[in-house]
Amino acid sequence: MEAEAAKFIGAGLAAIGMIGAGIGVGNVWASYITALARNPASKDEIGANIWIGFAVTEAIALFALIIGLISLFG
Amino acid sequence: MAGPLEQFEIKPIVPLRIGELDLSFTNSSLFMLIAALGATVFLVASMSGRALVPTRWQSLAEIFYEVIANMIRDNVGSSGRPYFPFIFTLFIFVLFSNVIGMVPGGFTVTSHIIVTFGLAGLIFLGVTVIGIWRHGFKFLSLFFPHGAPWWTAFILIPVEVVSYLSRPVSLSVRLFANMTVGHVLLKVIAGFIALMGIFGVVPFIFLIPLTALEIGIAVLQAYIFTILSCVYLHDALHLH
Numbered sequence: 001m002e003a004e005a006a007k008f009i010g011a012g013l014a015a016i017g018m019i020g021a022g023i024g025v026g027n028v029w030a031s032y033i034t035a036l037a038r039n040p041a042s043k044d045e046i047g048a049n050i051w052i053g054f055a056v057t058e059a060i061a062l063f064a065l066i067i068g069l070i071s072l073f074g
Numbered sequence: 075m076a077g078p079l080e081q082f083e084i085k086p087i088v089p090l091r092i093g094e095l096d097l098s099f100t101n102s103s104l105f106m107l108i109a110a111l112g113a114t115v116f117l118v119a120s121m122s123g124r125a126l127v128p129t130r131w132q133s134l135a136e137i138f139y140e141v142i143a144n145m146i147r148d149n150v151g152s153s154g155r156p157y158f159p160f161i162f163t164l165f166i167f168v169l170f171s172n173v174i175g176m177v178p179g180g181f182t183v184t185s186h187i188i189v190t191f192g193l194a195g196l197i198f199l200g201v202t203v204i205g206i207w208r209h210g211f212k213f214l215s216l217f218f219p220h221g222a223p224w225w226t227a228f229i230l231i232p233v234e235v236v237s238y239l240s241r242p243v244s245l246s247v248r249l250f251a252n253m254t255v256g257h258v259l260l261k262v263i264a265g266f267i268a269l270m271g272i273f274g275v276v277p278f279i280f281l282i283p284l285t286a287l288e289i290g291i292a293v294l295q296a297y298i299f300t301i302l303s304c305v306y307l308h309d310a311l312h313l314h
Contacts, residue, residue: 055298059244062251069255073079 010071017064024057078225083256102189105181112185116308117166138166142300150303153311161307165300172253172292177287185253187246194246197303205310216313225232245302252295256288 032050036043075282086098117138120131128136146154175182184190191215205213217234218227263281266273 017138051294052298052301055248055294056302059251062255063244063247065255066247066251 007072011068014064014068014071017067018061021057021061021064024060025054028053038074076267078258081181081257081261084186091108099155099173101181102183102186105174105183106171109167109174109183112174113166113170118219137204139163145304149301150308150311154304154307157307161300161304164197164303165296168193168249168299169293169296173289173298175253175257176289176292182253182257185257190243190246190250194242194249197245198242198304201306201310205313206306208311213310215314216309218286220314241306245299249295249299252291256291260284260288 028050030044035046078171084100084102086096086100088099090097097298116131117135120129120135123129123132125132139162141166143158145162146158150157171183174180175185205216217231217238219230219234222230260281263277263284266277267281270277
C-alpha cells in the first residue's frame, strides 16, 4: 500500500473516535434538560456549568481530529 | 491560491540570529505584543475615570475583574486570593489573543502548540511546585484518594499519576486544537465560495453563523483554560 493511500485511511479511522465525543456532548444537554425539568429554579446555576462540560468533552473530539490531521499532513 | 494551512505560517519581521538561535521578531511575537498592549490600554484607560457609578468602558473592565474573582472564589477558595493577578493575566492574555485572531488579517497566537504548551506547561509546573512547597511529601497523597481500599492502590496510583501528568497535554491541546480547527474550517468553507460559482451564496450564508460560533468558541476556550487552571490550583492547594 502506498503512503498516500495509508494517510487517507488513517485519517478516516481517526475520525471514528469522534463517536464517543458526540454521545458525550449530547449527554451534557440531555442531563441539563432533565435536571431543568425536575427543578426549573436551578436554571442559572446549572446553566453556567454546562459550557465547561461541553468544552471538556469537545476537546476529546478535537484530539481525534488532530490525529487525523497529523496523519494527513504530518 | 493559498491552502487553508498557510495562515499559520510564522514569518520573521525583524530577523535576528544570535549564534545558533533564531530570535527573530516574528508575526507571532507582533500579535502577542498587540494582545498585551491592547489589553493594557483597555484596562488602564477604562479604569482611569475611577467613577463610583461606572461608565460603560469601566463596567466592562469591572465585569472581567468580577468574573475572575468569582471563579477563583468558587474553584480555589479563599486561599486562592494571592493567585488572582496571575489568573487574571492568563485569562486576559488568552482571551485577547483568541479574539484578535478572529479579526480579518489577524494572526492567532494560540493556534501554535508551542505557545499553548508553554502556557499549560508553566501552569502545571507552577501548580506542582506550589503543592510540594505547601504540603511537602504529603503532596503524594493526591494520587491515592482517601478512603479507597488499600489493595486497589496498585491499580489506582499509576492511573492517577498518568491522569495527573496528562493535564498539561490536555489543557494545551484543547486550546490549540479548537483555535486551529476553527480557523482551518473557516478557510475551507470560504474556499468553496469561489469554487461553486453562482451557488457560492450557500457557503457564504453558512459562513456568517460559523464566524459567530468561532468568536463564541474563542471566548469560551479562554474561560475554560482559566477555570481548569483554577481547578488544578485547587487540587494542589487542598489535595483532593
